[in-house]
Amino acid sequence: MSNFGVMLEKFGNDWRVLETAMCRHLNSEIALISEIGIRQLTGGKKLRALISLLSGRLCGLPQEQSEKMASAVEFIHAATLLHDDVVDEADTRRRQDTTNRVYGNAAAVLVGDFLYSRASQIFSDIGNLRLLSRVADATNQLSEGEVLQLIQRGNPETAEEIYFSIIERKTANLFEIAAAGPAILTENTEREKYLSEFGRHLGIAFQLVDDCLDYEGEDTGKNIGRDFAEGKMTLPVILAFASADLTKRKALMSEWRAGGGFADILRLLRETGALGETRQRAKQEIGFALQALKQCLACEARESLIMLASLSVDRRE
Numbered sequence: 001m002s003n004f005g006v007m008l009e010k011f012g013n014d015w016r017v018l019e020t021a022m023c024r025h026l027n028s029e030i031a032l033i034s035e036i037g038i039r040q041l042t043g044g045k046k047l048r049a050l051i052s053l054l055s056g057r058l059c060g061l062p063q064e065q066s067e068k069m070a071s072a073v074e075f076i077h078a079a080t081l082l083h084d085d086v087v088d089e090a091d092t093r094r095r096q097d098t099t100n101r102v103y104g105n106a107a108a109v110l111v112g113d114f115l116y117s118r119a120s121q122i123f124s125d126i127g128n129l130r131l132l133s134r135v136a137d138a139t140n141q142l143s144e145g146e147v148l149q150l151i152q153r154g155n156p157e158t159a160e161e162i163y164f165s166i167i168e169r170k171t172a173n174l175f176e177i178a179a180a181g182p183a184i185l186t187e188n189t190e191r192e193k194y195l196s197e198f199g200r201h202l203g204i205a206f207q208l209v210d211d212c213l214d215y216e217g218e219d220t221g222k223n224i225g226r227d228f229a230e231g232k233m234t235l236p237v238i239l240a241f242a243s244a245d246l247t248k249r250k251a252l253m254s255e256w257r258a259g260g261g262f263a264d265i266l267r268l269l270r271e272t273g274a275l276g277e278t279r280q281r282a283k284q285e286i287g288f289a290l291q292a293l294k295q296c297l298a299c300e301a302r303e304s305l306i307m308l309a310s311l312s313v314d315r316r317e
Helices: 003-027 031-039 047-059 062-086 099-103 105-126 131-149 159-187 189-213 235-243 244-258 263-274 274-293 300-314
Strands: none
Touching: 003 031, 003 047, 003 062, 003 300, 031 062, 031 099, 031 105, 031 131, 047 062, 047 159, 047 189, 047 263, 047 300, 062 105, 062 131, 062 159, 099 105, 131 159, 159 189, 159 235, 189 235, 189 274, 189 300, 235 263, 235 274, 244 263, 244 274, 263 274, 274 300
16 A cells, blocks of 8 residues: 555545535635635645644644644645745646646735635634744744745755755744644643654655655656756755766756756766665654654554654655
């Protein structure tokens, strides 16, 4: 059974609960918003929302509050994908035409804005000021991460420190909110600390694996070579370039800027072991995540989060 098949078998009922809750909270009288919103929110792994739902169970949060929290987190993520696809001029995502390709850039951006604002409404309705402050900080940093990534496009001298600064802002922060939000709502500061660490390290690991998938085979939900084509300096490329001599780096950059060079960078990634090293670092991050999570009392929800974290780093899609 595939990685996704295992997740479907284990968490299929939770996914159905989440999709029902998200459609309920989407709730717009404007048909186009509902159409695009449902299109964007159905399918996919809903990993952040699932983490939030399971964390809610671990923390003893009422189901209704857990569903609100999970829906709002996924709305933020869905909004970022809509905006990202416009910025990147992407045509496909998860083997399907992107929203901007089907409905146009304007509709994609505006519905993304709606999802952001609806997430804010949900968090406001939950009514916890400290959680609202954490969410505001996370979304602000998310935007900073996007801009920092834009600045670094096509820059072979991008430092690892900058790369990790980008993914902590773009990815890890929202994972952290998803995991720690229920602990904030139940006012358990010790559990909040451990779940924050769990979410942050899991988010970093997830992004490291995602960046590997841009260069690993054709049978994935990502578009192979998309990051490369967009000039994104992800860790596998940074490590590979750092291992190459100056002449090879210059030749690769020249081809890259001319719209080619993908086969050559794949060869360099294999020669330098950059993909293997990146996946190894992802495993280290998952180790840190699980170490933090195991400080929480053992229960079914904790075991589900452990399984989910392990599947996220072992995935090939």
